[in-house]
Amino acid sequence: xxxxxxxxxxxxxxxxxxxxxxxxxxxxxxxxxxxxxxxxxxxxxxxxxxxxxxxxxxxxxxxxxxxxxxxxxxxxxxxxxxxxxxxxxxxxxxxxxxxxxxxxxxxxxxxxxxxxxxxxxxxxxxxxxxxxxxxxxxxxxxxxxxxxxxxxxxxxxxxxxxxxxxxxxxxxxxxxxxxxxxxxxxxxxxxxxxxxxxxxxxxxxxxxxxxxxxxxxxxxxxxxxxxxxxxxxxxxxxxxxxxxxxxxxxxx
Amino acid sequence: xxxxxxxxxxxxxxxxxxxxxxxxxxxxxxxxxxxxxxxxxxxxxxxxxxxxxxxxxxxxxxxxxxxxxxxxxxxxxxxxxxxxxxxxxxxxxxxxxxxxxxxxxxxxxxxxxxxxxxxxxxxxxxxxxxxxxxxxxxxxxxxxxxxxxxxxxxxxxxxxxxxxxxxxxxxxxxxxxxxxxxxxxxxxxxxxxxxxxxxxxxxxxxxxxxxxxxxxxxxxxxxxxxxxxxxxxxxxxxxxxxxxxxxxxxxxxxxxxxxxxxxxxxxxxxxxxxxxxxxxxxxxxxxxxxxxxxxxxxxxxxxxxxxxxxxxxxxxxxxxxxxxxxxxxxxxxxxxxxxxxxxxxxxxxx
Amino acid sequence: xxxxxxxxxxxxxxxxxxxxxxxxxxxxxxxxxxxxxxxxxxxxxxxxxxxxxxxxxxxxxxxxxxxxxxxxxxxxxxxxxxxxxxxxxxxxxxxxxxxxxxxxxxxxxxxxxxxxxxxxxxxxxxxxxxxxxxxxxxxxxxxxxxxxxxxxxxxxxxxxxxxxxxxxxxxxxxxxxxxxxxxxxxxxxxxxxxxxxxxxxxxxxxxxxxxxxxxxxxxxxxxxxxxxxxxxxxxxxxxxxxxxxxxxxxxxxxxxxxxxxxxxxxxxxxxxxxxxxxxxxxxxxxxxxxxxxxx
Ligand SMILES: Nc1ncnc2c1ncn2[C@@H]1O[C@H](COP(=O)(O)OP(=O)(O)O)[C@@H](O)[C@H]1O
Ligand SMILES: [Mg+2]
Numbered sequence: 028x029x030x031x032x033x034x035x036x037x038x039x040x041x042x043x044x045x046x047x048x049x050x051x052x053x054x055x056x057x058x059x060x061x062x063x064x065x066x067x068x069x070x071x072x073x074x075x076x077x078x079x080x081x082x083x084x085x086x087x088x089x090x091x092x093x094x095x096x097x098x099x100x101x102x103x104x105x106x107x108x109x110x111x112x113x114x115x116x117x118x119x120x121x122x123x124x125x126x127x128x129x130x131x132x133x134x135x136x137x138x139x140x141x142x143x144x145x146x147x148x149x150x151x152x153x154x155x156x157x158x159x160x161x162x163x164x165x166x167x168x169x170x171x172x173x174x175x176x177x178x179x180x181x182x183x184x185x186x187x188x189x190x191x192x193x194x195x196x197x198x199x200x201x202x203x204x205x206x207x208x209x210x211x212x213x214x215x216x217x218x219x220x221x222x223x224x225x226x227x228x229x230x231x232x233x234x235x236x237x238x239x240x241x242x243x244x245x246x247x248x249x250x251x252x253x254x255x256x257x258x259x260x261x262x263x264x265x266x267x268x269x270x271x272x273x274x275x276x277x278x279x
Numbered sequence: 280x281x282x283x284x285x286x287x288x289x290x291x292x293x294x295x296x297x298x299x300x301x302x303x304x305x306x307x308x309x310x311x312x313x314x315x316x317x318x319x320x321x322x323x324x325x326x327x328x329x330x331x332x333x334x335x336x337x338x339x340x341x342x343x344x345x346x347x348x349x350x351x352x353x354x355x356x357x358x359x360x361x362x363x364x365x366x367x368x369x370x371x372x373x374x375x376x377x378x379x380x381x382x383x384x385x386x387x388x389x390x391x392x393x394x395x396x397x398x399x400x401x402x403x404x405x406x407x408x409x410x411x412x413x414x415x416x417x418x419x420x421x422x423x424x425x426x427x428x429x430x431x432x433x434x435x436x437x438x439x440x441x442x443x444x445x446x447x448x449x450x451x452x453x454x455x456x457x458x459x460x461x462x463x464x465x466x467x468x469x470x471x472x473x474x475x476x477x478x479x480x481x482x483x484x485x486x487x488x489x490x491x492x493x494x495x496x497x498x499x500x501x502x503x504x505x506x507x508x509x510x511x512x513x514x515x516x517x518x519x520x521x522x523x524x525x526x527x528x529x530x531x532x533x534x535x536x537x538x539x540x541x542x543x544x545x546x547x548x549x550x551x552x553x554x555x556x557x558x559x560x561x562x563x564x565x566x567x568x569x570x571x572x573x574x575x576x577x578x579x580x581x582x583x584x585x586x587x588x589x590x591x592x593x594x595x596x597x598x599x600x601x602x603x604x605x606x607x608x609x610x611x612x613x614x615x616x617x618x619x620x621x622x623x624x625x626x627x628x629x
Numbered sequence: 630x631x632x633x634x635x636x637x638x639x640x641x642x643x644x645x646x647x648x649x650x651x652x653x654x655x656x657x658x659x660x661x662x663x664x665x666x667x668x669x670x671x672x673x674x675x676x677x678x679x680x681x682x683x684x685x686x687x688x689x690x691x692x693x694x695x696x697x698x699x700x701x702x703x704x705x706x707x708x709x710x711x712x713x714x715x716x717x718x719x720x721x722x723x724x725x726x727x728x729x730x731x732x733x734x735x736x737x738x739x740x741x742x743x744x745x746x747x748x749x750x751x752x753x754x755x756x757x758x759x760x761x762x763x764x765x766x767x768x769x770x771x772x773x774x775x776x777x778x779x780x781x782x783x784x785x786x787x788x789x790x791x792x793x794x795x796x797x798x799x800x801x802x803x804x805x806x807x808x809x810x811x812x813x814x815x816x817x818x819x820x821x822x823x824x825x826x827x828x829x830x831x832x833x834x835x836x837x838x839x840x841x842x843x844x845x846x847x848x849x850x851x852x853x854x855x856x857x858x859x860x861x862x863x864x865x866x867x868x869x870x871x872x873x874x875x876x877x878x879x880x881x882x883x884x885x886x887x888x889x890x891x892x893x894x895x896x897x898x899x900x901x902x903x904x905x906x907x908x909x910x911x912x913x914x915x916x917x918x919x920x921x922x923x924x
Binding site for chain 3: 595
């Protein structure tokens with residue numbers, strides 16, 4: 028059964044058609060990347076899928092359930108979590124507090140308003156596990172605003188992971204990170220649970236090719252090509268529009 | 280063979296969990312500090328009225344009552360990041376509920392105190408549902424408008440004496456304890472008891488999972504939605520709880536002064552509540568109480584010199600917002616930290 | 630019928646007074662993201678300084694011409710030398726600025742109280758209406774000519790604001806800035822100067838409203854707060870930052886207050902707030918405000 032089905036969605040801002048009749052169908056455990064130049068509409072696509080902006084046309088289904096027009100928190104509750112391209116963090120909290128909040132959102136204690144939160148050790152433990160996974164253990168008790176940019180990107184991913192989603196959407200998680208951090212990210216993404224579905228937007232081709240088995244190429248809101256990494260790499264239109272450039276640099 | 284693997288596995292989990300202590304040390308440290316400060320504060324609040332003159336007992340009572348109001352305001356301002364300019368209205372609702380029930384309907388004061396708390400909670404919940412749909416500046420303006428609306432009702436209402444308000448409101452009857460609350464010292468201790476109970480409840484709320492959600496909303500509401508919280512009910516409940524403290528404060532206020540008038544509900548009053556929170560320190564649990572103490576005592580001191588005390592408070596407010604975000608509590612914490620570091624250094628030198 | 634006309638004009642008069650206040654507030658918010666709660670203070674400064682000038686010269690017209698200059702200059706200094714540097718130092722603009730200007734309002738009220746009441750012993754003052762505007766005009770009913778003057782001033786300012794915003798370069802910059810702050814920053818004009826100039830003009834208009842009101846209503850310590858509340862309601866109703874919304878909002882509030890007072894006095898104080906609550910439920914961003922941008 029398809030886990031995430033995006034049918035025929037479009038979005039225009041004024042006269043600008045940012046996403047043009049886009050379709051996507053993911054089954055549980057898929058590793059799918061959306062690539063394309065800046066301004067292609069990738070973030071807008073994510074915003075529509077995760078409920079931040081309503082699509083002009085089309086529908087979005089999660090596990091057969093129509094969630095088109097649901098607000099972001101409802102979508103997350105339906106099992107889809109995302110990270111943001113632009114860091115959206117709790118700057119004044121510690122890493123521990125941030126992750127705990129994300130874990131707590133999916134625990135029944137979230138409505139408890141009369142017992143000290145520190146009694147619920149499970150939250151803290153789970154937060155710590157995620158911090159370890161994201162290699163944020165050393166800065167676990169540090170304030171988010173004091174983290175390095177790369178660490179902030181990792182926390183951004185960690186917060187989405189802490190929601191224990193069935194479908195994970197990551198918007199350029201490697202942007203601005205060091206090669207070492209990127210390697211960590213690839214390791215993490217390749218060890219995600221088998222049944223977790225991943226939809227990834229990323230410019231770094233090592234990350235994309237290292238993690239994903241399916242790629243969709245977007246340009247000016249349209250799908251230019253889609254298929255396995257080999258097929259996409261071989262596609263002449265893609266080479267011209269997008270990969271051509273970076274491949275050229277790579278060979279030079 | 281199979282067994283040993285399993286044993287190894289169990290052992291590795293064990294060492295793992297001891298290495299990654301699930302204890303939340305920050306929260307524990309915070310709780311310890313809270314208990315120490317509360318104990319010291321309580322001793323001061325119990326001893327102080329026994330050694331100062333009657334006039335200062337009355338001022339201390341005022342400090343506690345305002346302390347209740349502004350601790351409530353701070354649940355919104357400091358914890359949730361919402362600035363309300365209409366909270367005096369809930370103090371007024373508490374005050375008028377007690378005044379109407381006791382002096383017009385002859386209900387006992389204790390019953391009306393409970394009604395005051397319930398009334399402010401319910402009305403604030405309704406107002407909260409409407410106002411927390413907005414945030415930031417819009418929220419500030421909406422709460423201001425609602426506050427003014429209740430103020431207008433109080434001014435217009437003829438049964439409650441309109442602009443003149445109501446007088447001869449009785450105080451709580453403590454005869455079953457053999458005490459007479461008309462004595463200011465006795466009444467002070469009654470207010471202190473209410474204050475301690477209310478602050479204990481507020482403290483539970485603040486450190487609960489619910490309280491942590493409020494802090495998350497303050498830090499980044501968008502991210503809270505993204506990780507799956509429906510922020511709306513949390514904010515509405517926070518608004519109601521915060522106003523309930525105001526309602527209790529109002530109920531005690533009419534008993535303290537034996538009267539109430541609509542002036543209690545003006546937005547100046549709401550503004551002065553914000554002033555106390557900001558000056559005291561919005562990031563600390565007892566910051567607002569410090570602010571209330573500073574406000575009441577300074578205002579008393581200044582009003583000997585001039586009625587234009589707003590001149591001073593306005594300027595102080597501006598300076599605190601611009602330069603000292605922690606307020607008095609933040610200042611005290613910095614000082615304490617520096618002293619601790621200083622003494623630690625001295626020990627190291629020896 | 631004449632009673633209705635009378636009230637309609639009264640409503641228009643109040644609308645215009647509120648409009649003079651609200652226009653500055655809303656443009657300042659739209660452009661700089663500052664909710665200037667001290668706007669009520671500039672209104673008071675205009676009125677009190679107007680009174681001083683009037684006492685010194687005996688002329689309403691000189692007072693009207695000179696008094697708004699003080700809030701204008703003070704507004705410029707406040708924005709250029711206090712608020713903007715604080716914003717640049719990383720004070721989150723929004724709420725801190727609202728709180729800061731709120732403290733400033735208290736400060737100015739206290740200062741005026743100290744000077745005029747405690748030192749000079751003055752409480753309720755007023756500026757004499759000028760000759761020619763101090764009587765009644767027969768327009769089917771006898772109507773105070775000064776109130777017609779207030780209406781005229783309001784419309785003149787509205788027209789002037791419209792012309793400046795729509796037809797001049799500075800207007801284009803301001804309009805672009807309200808639409809998209811980042812864009813103005815990127816345009817390379819001396820943004821801080823434009824900000825301070827707009828802030829100053831807004832405060833000057835508030836001061837103008839103060840002088841004008843000083844000859845019709847009384848000049849007292851509560852006047853700033855009294856006008857600030859309906860002004861804020863207007864700004865919220867119209868949508869923060871919306872000039873058109875501000876004009877219609879002022880009309881709605883002025884008319885609602887006056888007509889409810891005339892026809893359903895029991896509702897008078899609540900009508901506006903009920904309007905506000907209703908709008909909140911259906912259109913939290915105001916009648917002319919845009920839905921906030923997400924993501
Ligand atoms: N809220 C918005 N309003 C108007 N235009 C927008 C908005 N969001 C994105 N756009 C435009 O849509 C296009 C696609 O943007 P985006 O989805 O962020 O691209 P990508 O993530 O692929 O770089 C860009 O031209 C951008 O300027
Ligand atoms: Mg993008």
